[in-house]
Structures are given as structure tokens and as C-alpha cells.
Amino acid sequence: MKKVGTIIYSVGWTHHSFGTQIIRTAAMAQLLLGNVGRAGGGVNALRGHSNIQGATDMAGVFDILPGYLKVPTPADADFAAYIKRITPTSAKPKEWDSFNYWSNTSKFAVSFMKAMYGDKATKENDWAFNYLPKVDRKYSWVEMWDNMYKGKVKGLLAFGMNGVAIGPNSQKNIDALKKADWLVVCDIYPEETSSFWESPGITDDQKKQIKTEVYRLPGAGFAEKDGTFVNSARWLQWKWAAVPTPGQAMLDHEILARIFLKVRELYQKEGGKFPDAILGATWAYSNPNSPSLTEVAKEINGKALADVHDDKQTPTDWKAGQQLPGFAWLRDDGTTSCGNWLYCGSWPDAGSNTQRRGTEDPSGLGIYPNWAWSWPSNRRVLYNRASCDVSGKPWDPARKQIWWNESAGKWVGNDVPDFKADSKPSDHMGPFIMQPEGLGRLFVPLAGLADGPFPEFYEPMESPTENLLHPKQSNNPVVKKYSTDMDKYAKAGDGFDIVCTSYRLTEHYHYWTKNNPMNMELVPEPFVEIPEDLAKEKGIAGGDKVKVSSVRSTYYCKAMVTKRIKPMMINGKKTYQVGIPIHWGYKGLGDGRPEEERTPINLLSPTVIDPNAYTPEFKGFLVKIEKA
Amino acid sequence: MSNGTLEIKAISGHRGGVPGGGNYQQADGLQHEGASRSYDVCKLVDTTTCIGCKACEVACLEWNGYEFRETMFANTYQTMPDTAWNFWNLIRFKEDEAEDGTPQWLMRKDQCMHCAEPGCLIACPADGAIVQYTNGIVDFNQENCIGCQYCVTGCPFNIPKFNEETKKVYKCTLCSDRVGAGLEPACIKSCPTGCLHFGSKEDMKFEAEKRATQLRANTSYKNAGVYDPEGVDGTHVIYVLHDINAPEKYSLPRNPTVPFFVKMWKGPLKWIGGIAMGLGVATLFGHYLRFGPKPVEEEMNQGGKAR
Numbered sequence: 055m056k057k058v059g060t061i062i063y064s065v066g067w068t069h070h071s072f073g074t075q076i077i078r079t080a081a082m083a084q085l086l087l088g089n090v091g092r093a094g095g096g097v098n099a100l101r102g103h104s105n106i107q108g109a110t111d112m113a114g115v116f117d118i119l120p121g122y123l124k125v126p127t128p129a130d131a132d133f134a135a136y137i138k139r140i141t142p143t144s145a146k147p148k149e150w151d152s153f154n155y156w157s158n159t160s161k162f163a164v165s166f167m168k169a170m171y172g173d174k175a176t177k178e179n180d181w182a183f184n185y186l187p188k189v190d191r192k193y194s195w196v197e198m199w200d201n202m203y204k205g206k207v208k209g210l211l212a213f214g215m216n217g218v219a220i221g222p223n224s225q226k227n228i229d230a231l232k233k234a235d236w237l238v239v240c241d242i243y244p245e246e247t248s249s250f251w252e253s254p255g256i257t258d259d260q261k262k263q264i265k266t267e268v269y270r271l272p273g274a275g276f277a278e279k280d281g282t283f284v285n286s287a288r289w290l291q292w293k294w295a296a297v298p299t300p301g302q303a304m305l306d307h308e309i310l311a312r313i314f315l316k317v318r319e320l321y322q323k324e325g326g327k328f329p330d331a332i333l334g335a336t337w338a339y340s341n342p343n344s345p346s347l348t349e350v351a352k353e354i355n356g357k358a359l360a361d362v363h364d365d366k367q368t369p370t371d372w373k374a375g376q377q378l379p380g381f382a383w384l385r386d387d388g389t390t391s392c393g394n395w396l397y398c399g400s401w402p403d404a405g406s407n408t409q410r411r412g413t414e415d416p417s418g419l420g421i422y423p424n425w426a427w428s429w430p431s432n433r434r435v436l437y438n439r440a441s442c443d444v445s446g447k448p449w450d451p452a453r454k455q456i457w458w459n460e461s462a463g464k465w466v467g468n469d470v471p472d473f474k475a476d477s478k479p480s481d482h483m484g485p486f487i488m489q490p491e492g493l494g495r496l497f498v499p500l501a502g503l504a505d506g507p508f509p510e511f512y513e514p515m516e517s518p519t520e521n522l523l524h525p526k527q528s529n530n531p532v533v534k535k536y537s538t539d540m541d542k543y544a545k546a547g548d549g550f551d552i553v554c555t556s557y558r559l560t561e562h563y564h565y566w567t568k569n570n571p572m573n574m575e576l577v578p579e580p581f582v583e584i585p586e587d588l589a590k591e592k593g594i595a596g597g598d599k600v601k602v603s604s605v606r607s608t609y610y611c612k613a614m615v616t617k618r619i620k621p622m623m624i625n626g627k628k629t630y631q632v633g634i635p636i637h638w639g640y641k642g643l644g645d646g647r648p649e650e651e652r653t654p655i656n657l658l659s660p661t662v663i664d665p666n667a668y669t670p671e672f673k674g675f676l677v678k679i680e681k682a
Numbered sequence: 683m684s685n686g687t688l689e690i691k692a693i694s695g696h697r698g699g700v701p702g703g704g705n706y707q708q709a710d711g712l713q714h715e716g717a718s719r720s721y722d723v724c725k726l727v728d729t730t731t732c733i734g735c736k737a738c739e740v741a742c743l744e745w746n747g748y749e750f751r752e753t754m755f756a757n758t759y760q761t762m763p764d765t766a767w768n769f770w771n772l773i774r775f776k777e778d779e780a781e782d783g784t785p786q787w788l789m790r791k792d793q794c795m796h797c798a799e800p801g802c803l804i805a806c807p808a809d810g811a812i813v814q815y816t817n818g819i820v821d822f823n824q825e826n827c828i829g830c831q832y833c834v835t836g837c838p839f840n841i842p843k844f845n846e847e848t849k850k851v852y853k854c855t856l857c858s859d860r861v862g863a864g865l866e867p868a869c870i871k872s873c874p875t876g877c878l879h880f881g882s883k884e885d886m887k888f889e890a891e892k893r894a895t896q897l898r899a900n901t902s903y904k905n906a907g908v909y910d911p912e913g914v915d916g917t918h919v920i921y922v923l924h925d926i927n928a929p930e931k932y933s934l935p936r937n938p939t940v941p942f943f944v945k946m947w948k949g950p951l952k953w954i955g956g957i958a959m960g961l962g963v964a965t966l967f968g969h970y971l972r973f974g975p976k977p978v979e980e981e982m983n984q985g986g987k988a989r
Contacts, residue, residue, distance in 0.1 A: 561736055574750075576753075579754070581755055615757060617785045
């Protein structure tokens, strides 16, 4: 038990119609190998943006509230019913004790409602539960565009989300925007989405038909604003603005605040269907038009609304108005407020922990406990109880994370124990404290995942071959196919017999850096990487202009003929794969190509999403390729 | 790109001692007096952990104030075919295949090697156009450059590049301005994987050998080794290569040396030349003694007058 291994993946693993099951497979392997809860272990995601973790923590997804509280649904009659549904009850397998930390859900939820609605949320009015939207369907990315294409979604506020370029099936998104009444885009460059009306191949007549009113708002780049980045290890690291916003550009949160205040003013004046939630939201910032991110961060951390007392904590008291030091202080009686229980402790009364820059690492394990702050409670390795044997001794005495201190009667160590501090080993409490039974799960019960309790091998929705394990069900059976005239799917034998995958380059950042001469110097033009054998078959030489077509659309670029992508023998058939870096489109620095050839890559990709995480299947679809 | 805080060890086309210099042997083989010897600096490039992101290319341009240029797709990830007078740091990409057909993508950061025996400096006839600091950095001073491009001929790594407009030659300075101020070179600072290291030659050599040993012991790279060529007395940029027996795969010369005729010219030939020149002057003097001054023609004498 001395060797530990980690699995580090980047988001390519999620770009499949069975992406969640790939990640599950990794988690199962790590559980079986004893690599969870240990320094140097785990399943670690490398994200495509610097703050994806923070965005998810703060509910940048439709089915959660901040801190991974589930959203209310129309079936939740009142707050109590809602809490009952989302709070798991403890299950104690045999002699194992269980912490079941989610049993505290009501404290997190009430404190959240107090942060959102302040005095408007009271015990008497069910904590203003009726203010929260009740989510009745999956409002995920692809669904949103599908509904806009069907004419149901009439407007879109896009902040730093280039929906046309991101795709999938970009032409559907372009055509969807043509049907919208209005579009607001906040970005730092003119990009494909706010320029959808000049997409490749559009005629002047077609342009005149478009009625969509488009607003471009110049936002701020990451170096122009304060705030935190949360990395994949859950560290909240404060950063300071390095440069002022240029020209008329404004901080994003100022733009959002101004829109919100204007909307609220309209509700005040004109009423409306349901003004309460908008009028009742707290907005206690010293500059309402441009809230300081310090104030926002403190609000998320949470504070005491009345004097609170707890004998089991040190210190035992906090006065009304003081910042709280951790989520153990949160109450469900309305005496505390907290925007995200997981972030409670990031900004206590003594000041921001996110701004700490201590480089001490006393254990030598790379814990760096005084560098920034990690949720929860500055615990650097989740489930670190699993780094010890049943008796509470570290599996590896040379790499001690935490251990049971018999004389003190509690868990201590180099890391903050992610465990009930006074639960003695003989009580056999399970280390996986967020599960009601305290155990790591190989089996996902209760329809936790849409496609079943165990991972299964599936082909992508567009595949050149059949799944030998079960040819009658080659691909994921619960993946939804979309049904508009823009949703076309190729089958093997349709003439689209080359596997295509898309990816990012180290030299470029998404669809931004095509505006930047330095990145464009490094990689100036779009290209497709093709195997030597395929190039020979098609008479394509390196540098030739080519057309890559899927059943949906065509992509123009140059060919890079490479030894690095080899033909594959699949079910006895020689099968080719090509790879396309994503970073180009019809906006950004010109590269000498005619307008109609400045195509975004996601014109090619299909409207297919993973049924659990709703991530599009960018890592496998069918194309053909020819010389342009 | 000279820097006041660095101690000069050798100067191109320069007679006599080095100002402020200590006792040491200059690259031309002569003993000089003056500067105390400080430690040698060195860049270590571990090609086995380079991901070819080219952040170092950008950092180099930004620090040295050169503009970004428009490039063309050329069936490669390599930014340009070669380094240029205003593009000193280039990642060279090569698609290689192992004997069993396994593809291997080699990436090598190409820049001035800062040779201990710098062919450029030895070849240079212009006083003070090229200096070698005691820390090993070989630096060009464009204000003294006469544009003869002998340094281009002298370099076994094809590094110095001529600017047709200014008629001067330029190359990587190993960020002598940053190093002189106690900072690491810009390329080192920008590296996201830590494949670029900077420190004393001794330390870098130790780290490089340690890494090569690790590669030989724990990976399939049984020929991993350190590139620090003896032919130029070692370099102040050293590499860990997957295969030390095939430096050509990385477009590195197997055994770089200062070209023979450059050495001859600045060594023995210099003295022979000096003697020859002395003999010439003596002959001229003898000619004068024997035949007297050449009579100047009347017309030429009056050529400047108005007619």
C-alpha cells in the first residue's frame, strides 16, 4: 500500500455519448486500486478553462444550486418536501458507522436562501421557497439551442460563450439565432455568435431576412478583473486585476449588475407576472451598479445574522454580522446566511484565505496548507480517512496525511481530516462521508446515472462499425437523437466512412486567440491531420486545400499529412481517422481565405450529447475528405 | 546587448587584456589578466518533457521587443523553417519512427548554444562586436558589428543571422540583460512543463545526467544521454536527448567544431598574415629607397581646379 497512482484526464474523455461512464470507469479503477483519499491518487480533471471548477461549484449548470444542492422541481410542494427529497438518509452497512454529511442539507439550503433573499426569506414564508424557479426539464446547452431553433426560445444572453463556434452542429445554432427576437453577447472580441448573420455562405438577401436584434457588450478579459479562480484541486485562488479594461469595455459583473437593476426597475414600475423573486433578491453592495468582488466573495462565504453560539467549536461564539469560519456553523433557523456552503471558510472574519500565499510544506507531501484555500475546510485531499488502515494508522508511514491520535481522541495530521474528527476507528465510520453508507461506490443505485449502474462499451452515435459485444445495440441506448431538419446523422455505409475527432492546440485558446498575432504566428491556419495512407489514396499532399464534409456541412482547411495518426484495423476493416484542431472561424485575424471558406469546425459535429453530463460528442463522428 | 553587471571574459578582434578582467585563458588560447572567474550559467533543455507549445518562442520575441510576423502553414507544427535575425528561439519538430514503427514526435528548442569555444567570436574581426562573459554568455554588440558575417561562417550551429537592412548580425543573447539582473532567461520563465532549466553549468550537467540515467533505467529510451559537445569545449545550452547516438534527428551536429580555416585564420594564419604584412611594408619601403617617390601627373594635380 505504499505505491499511489493518479489518473489525470482532460475533457476529451467527456466528449462522448458515454463520457460520464468513462469517468466512472476511472473512478472504479482507482477505488479498486486503493488510490482514493491518498496524496498522489485520485481522478483529476484538467479543464479547458481556468475556472470551470468554480463555475460548477457556483451552479453554472441548470440542475444544481451553488454547493451542489439539487434544484427544486415542480413536484416539491414546499420547502420541507424539497429538503426531504434532496436529503439522503443514513444507511449503515453492518457494523459500519456512517457520517452522511448531506444530512446537513437543510442548514446549507436555508443559509443559501438567506443569502439570496435576506429578510424576505423567513421561516413563516417557507424561506421564500416560491421565489426559486422549479426546473421541469433539462435546460442543457444543446436543448437550449434546439428550443431556439424550434422558435420556443426567443432571446439569449451569452456571456463569454461563443455558442455558434462551440456547437455542436453550428449551422443549427446559426439558424436558431436567425429565428430569435434578440441576442445579447458580452465578449472581448467580435466573435462568431454575435456575427451569426455573416456566417459563411450567407447571401445578401438572406441577411435582409434576419430580424434578430443583436447587442454586443464589451466585457473584460481575465487579466482585467479581480476575483478567484478555482482549480481542479478545488483551491480558491484570488487574483488581482493586472490591467484596466480598454476603451468602453466594462467589468462583466458591472454589466450584469446594470442589466439586473434595470430589469428590477421595470418590474417595480410595471409589475409583471411574478416580480417577487426579482424585487426580493438581496443586493446589499456599496456600489450597486458595480459590486466589488470582495463583497460578493464575502457574501458567498456567509455570515452570522444573529449572535450564534456552539459549545463544540472554538471559539464558541460569533456576533451578528461577523463572517463565519466554516460550514459547521451554518444553521437552518435563519440565523446564518451563506451563498455556497462549500466556500464557507474561504473568507472568515480575519480576512480572505483565498489571498494566502504561504509556500510552507511541512509534511513534504505537497500539501501547502497555507497557499490559498481549498474547499471543503481547506482539506487538500478528499476522503483522506482512506489514507489510513482500519485502526487509523497511515498505510504508508513515510507519507502521513492524517491519523488517529488516541490520547487526544481525534483525527489529526498534515492535512485537515475530511472526516468526523472524533469518530474513533473502532466505530468503523466509512471514509466516504458524502455517501449515506460511507462507502465508495462501484454500483450506482437508484438510477443515479441515466445509462445504468455499470459502465458499458458503446460505439459513438456515428460509427463506421458495429459493436461486437452487442451488435443490435451498438451505441448508448438512452442517448436522444434530435429531430429537426437540421439534425442529420450518418450511418456506416453512407459514404461518410472516416472517423473524425476534434481537439485543441497548446498554441491556441478556444476561439479567442485567432485574434492575437502572437498565437497566429505560431499556428496561422486551420488544418486537418490525416494519415499518410489516406493522403496517398486521395491524392492529397501536405499543404493542399481540402474539404472535410459530414452529413451536416463542409469544413475547409489545409491538409497536414502525418505519421502520427495511423489507420486502424476495426472489425477486420482498415479504418481511417482524421483530427481537426478547433480554433478557427469566420471572425478574428484574416488568413487570406475567402469568406465562405472561413468555416467553424463544429459545422461538422452532430447534435449528440452524453445523457448524464450533456456534453456533446466531439470525439467521434463520421466524415469524408477530398481535395478542394 | 552588452551589460554592465556582467564580467567580460573575451572580446572579438581585440588586442591586449580585457578591461577589468582576471587571469584566465581567452577563447583564442592566449592568457589574459584581470577578471575573477564567476560560475558558468547554463540552460538545460529536456527534450523528453517538451510538449512543443512554443511559449518560449513568444517569450523570446516579447522580451526582446521583436514583432510577431505572418506565417504560412507548411505541413508542420514548426513556426518557421529556420531561426531569423529577429527570431532567435525556434522549436524544431520532427516526426520520427522507432524501429518497430512506433511514431515519435521529436521537439527541440533551437537557439544559440553559447559555446565555451565560440566560433563566431573567434572568427569576428571587429573589435568588441562579440564578447564572451565570464559566465559563459556569448553576446553580440551590434554597434561594433561591421557586417562582414564571418561569425556566420564560424558558427557550427548556423545561429548568427544577418539583417539586410541594418547590415548587422543578431542572435540569442541568453537574455544577458535579464541574467545580469539576476533573472532567468525569458524562455525558461515561460516554460509550462519545466522542461527548461537554468542554473550553473555544474548543476545543470548534474541534473541532465540524473535525468538521462533515469530515462535509461525506467523507460524504453536506453540510449538517452546529454548533449554537451566537446568539439566546442562544451556549450552553455545542453540537452537531454532520447537518443544521444542520433543527434542529427534533432538537427544537431554530431560533433560540432569551429571550422578549421576559421581557427587557422585567427591562430597560426594570423601570425603568418602579420609577418606577410610586415614583409610587404618592408618591401614597399625598399622599393621607395630604390626607386624614389612616384611622380604625380600634372593633370591630376590640377584636376580639382575650375576650368
